[in-house]
Amino acid sequence: MPTLYIVGTPIGNLEDLTPRAARILSEVSLVAAEDTRVTRRLLSHLGIHPRTTSFHQHNWRNKLDGLLAELAEGDVALVTDAGMPVVSDPGNELVAAAARAGIKIEVVPGPSAVTAALAISGFAGDAFSFLGFLSRRRKDRQSALREASSSxxxxxxxxxxxxxxATLADMDTVLGGRPLAVCRELTKLHEEVFR
Known part of the structure; x- marks a missing residue:
């Protein structure tokens, strides 16, 4: 039975790709990627060259039916540029459509910037709230921060x-003296954490 694989990819360090993820990427007939250029670098590093197609926030509506047709014929892997598909990307639309169509879906977990940032922050990790990317508009960004401020x-x-x-300024305005950790380039050579 053809399967849609939701495959976690490295958030920076290519050595973080799991052996299972590497195997799945080498076996599928198609890889649906946020940015095929980024994904091809990963695939080339692995020495594999499956077909790729783009699937991102600007084209997912046009690509959905074609990917479902591909899934009728063979396995497809869904990847994002870094981390787990569906987290702050439109992969959920493909997963939901595949589920509605009765297609088998498997997750191949991998690195996550969300949990990596939480782990290195030093903050308690037994519960947290993930807000994803805040709005580009200051008013909407501050509104989202106000909504989360009671947490x-x-x-x-x-x-x-x-x-x-701009976001740090808004956080200071809305959240005040709340402890903060800014993490950048996680798992990469120039990883930095500011607390």
Missing amino acids: VVPLVIFEAPHRLR
Whole structure:
């Protein structure tokens, strides 16, 4: 029975790819990737060359039916540029459509920037709230932070480097003196954590 594999990929260090993930990527007939250029570098590092197609926030609606047709014929792996598909990417649309179509789905867990950041932060990790990427609009960003401000658990937030200063300023305004850890380039050569 054809299977959709949700495959976790390294968030930085290529050695973090699991042996199972490497095997699955070598066996599938197609890899649906957020950015095929990034994924091809990983596949080339592994010495494998399956077919790839892009699947991201700007094209998922146009690609969905074609990927379901591919799944009728063979196995497909869904990957993101770094970490677990579906976390802050549109992979959930493919997973939901495959589930509705009765297609077998398997997860191949791997690295996660969310849990890696929480682990290295030094904050308690028994409970946390993941907010993903906040809005680019300051008003909406501050609103999301206000909504989360009553939470006593650590908040994990993704942010693009070019918006970090603005987001940190908003966090200071809304969250005040709450302890903070900024993690960048996790698992890479220039990994940094600012507390």
